[in-house]
Amino acid sequence: MSAAFVSRDYSLVGPEAEKAVAAGLASAKWYSPPITRPELKELMRRDDGPAIRDTLIWFAALIVSGGLGFWLWGSWAAVPFFLVYGVLYGSASDSRWHECGHRTAFKTKWMNDAVYQIACFMILREPEIWRWSHTRHHTDTVIVGRDPEIITPRPPDVLSLFLNIFSLKNAVIFFRKVFLHAAGWLTEEETTFVPASERPKVYRTARIYLAIYALVIAACIYFRSIVPAMLVGLPSLYGAWLQLYFGCTQHLGLAEDVLDHRLNSRTVYMNPIFRFLYWNMNYHVEHHLFPLIPYHALPKLHAAIKADCPEPYPSTIAAYREIIPALARQLKDPTYYVRRELPEAARPAPFGLAPAKT
Amino acid sequence: MSETWIDAGAADRISLEDVAPFEHQGRQYALFRTADDRYFATDGLCTHEQVELADGFVSGTIIECPMHNGQFDFTTGEAKGAPACVNLATYPVKVEGGRLLVKLD
Numbered sequence: 114m115s116a117a118f119v120s121r122d123y124s125l126v127g128p129e130a131e132k133a134v135a136a137g138l139a140s141a142k143w144y145s146p147p148i149t150r151p152e153l154k155e156l157m158r159r160d161d162g163p164a165i166r167d168t169l170i171w172f173a174a175l176i177v178s179g180g181l182g183f184w185l186w187g188s189w190a191a192v193p194f195f196l197v198y199g200v201l202y203g204s205a206s207d208s209r210w211h212e213c214g215h216r217t218a219f220k221t222k223w224m225n226d227a228v229y230q231i232a233c234f235m236i237l238r239e240p241e242i243w244r245w246s247h248t249r250h251h252t253d254t255v256i257v258g259r260d261p262e263i264i265t266p267r268p269p270d271v272l273s274l275f276l277n278i279f280s281l282k283n284a285v286i287f288f289r290k291v292f293l294h295a296a297g298w299l300t301e302e303e304t305t306f307v308p309a310s311e312r313p314k315v316y317r318t319a320r321i322y323l324a325i326y327a328l329v330i331a332a333c334i335y336f337r338s339i340v341p342a343m344l345v346g347l348p349s350l351y352g353a354w355l356q357l358y359f360g361c362t363q364h365l366g367l368a369e370d371v372l373d374h375r376l377n378s379r380t381v382y383m384n385p386i387f388r389f390l391y392w393n394m395n396y397h398v399e400h401h402l403f404p405l406i407p408y409h410a411l412p413k414l415h416a417a418i419k420a421d422c423p424e425p426y427p428s429t430i431a432a433y434r435e436i437i438p439a440l441a442r443q444l445k446d447p448t449y450y451v452r453r454e455l456p457e458a459a460r461p462a463p464f465g466l467a468p469a470k471t
Numbered sequence: 472m473s474e475t476w477i478d479a480g481a482a483d484r485i486s487l488e489d490v491a492p493f494e495h496q497g498r499q500y501a502l503f504r505t506a507d508d509r510y511f512a513t514d515g516l517c518t519h520e521q522v523e524l525a526d527g528f529v530s531g532t533i534i535e536c537p538m539h540n541g542q543f544d545f546t547t548g549e550a551k552g553a554p555a556c557v558n559l560a561t562y563p564v565k566v567e568g569g570r571l572l573v574k575l576d
Contacts, residue, residue: 140520140521150489151486154486154489154528157528159530215540216535216540216542216552217540220530222552244553244554245553245554248519248539248553248554251538251539252520252538252539308556310556311553311556403537404537404538404539404540405527405528405535405537405540
């Protein structure tokens, strides 16, 4: 490890939070690519159709895979169905949580809110807490001391990343917080981004979550079977691996503390099945640049601003060819990061990018 | 308190169901035109994190903040969706001779 490196505090209530504010990195103005208002207006246009179609397919696939898994329980034939059910429940819910949290997936507000609530439960994210946490993530994307959604610090917390293949660390944190919230408390960090007016909702939701989990446990005891938990609760763990696989491509290994999403986010091309499961969040640079644009319009936005953005990654494998060596190097040198190159035609990054570490 | 109608430019510079910025004496405002050709004016910055609403998305009588998707009814200023929790100030608007006039306190 670099002798000069001083470990940074990634919490939202430590010295890095104060430094970020002092450096003008908190709630700052971010780079925005050139795009005309009529183009943007057309891209922002909402439509219920794609999300209704995709949600019906998602629910149908959950019912069929879960139903067949239940039907075949006790034989090995149930395994593939639970694998599919788990991914649909514990991973596809990540993008549904995300898009409906932004209220861009559907045109109709109640549809966004309904799917958001369901997806939050599946992905182990309390809806009010994570709405505000994600708000901060968009204000201060990968700004140390400000962004509550940085997936791992530098040097990387490899153990936590491995545990979260099955969302084990996330689940421990989630349940600890659910109990805390159900008792009418927030963590100190949460008080920095959840307004007082929203806190009663946090406490109420936590109590509802605990009631649902108590019902699932009661059903398992009553039926003397783990099947109820295999259908509600445990898929958040055994099906979480794909959301981690997708999620790590968003920002991991890239620059911290830069006010340009082209430099701290990745756009990765994915196959149609992945894009269905991930609701186009692979266009992550574009999403951060224009969070109002619905997932189904992101490919068009990508085409519109491509000349102003770094080269997208051709596949998730290609992204991991960069991410894994970057994390390995950060274990020894936490100051290292992957510097994204902007095309010659692109407008330059206007705000202080730290010197390249190559 | 004096009340002044301020010329905010040509009314047709705002397309139907859209928003445009307007600055007066160093303060930002947002001007709205509905799909049925009515005009409204509010403060220009989101009450959540001071982001310019003129870069946002208009649907019906709702303006969504471009950064965090907070929602306001721009006809009343009422905050309609988190993270927007505090209402926007609104201002009377009229169109005269093709010009958009806003009454600012």
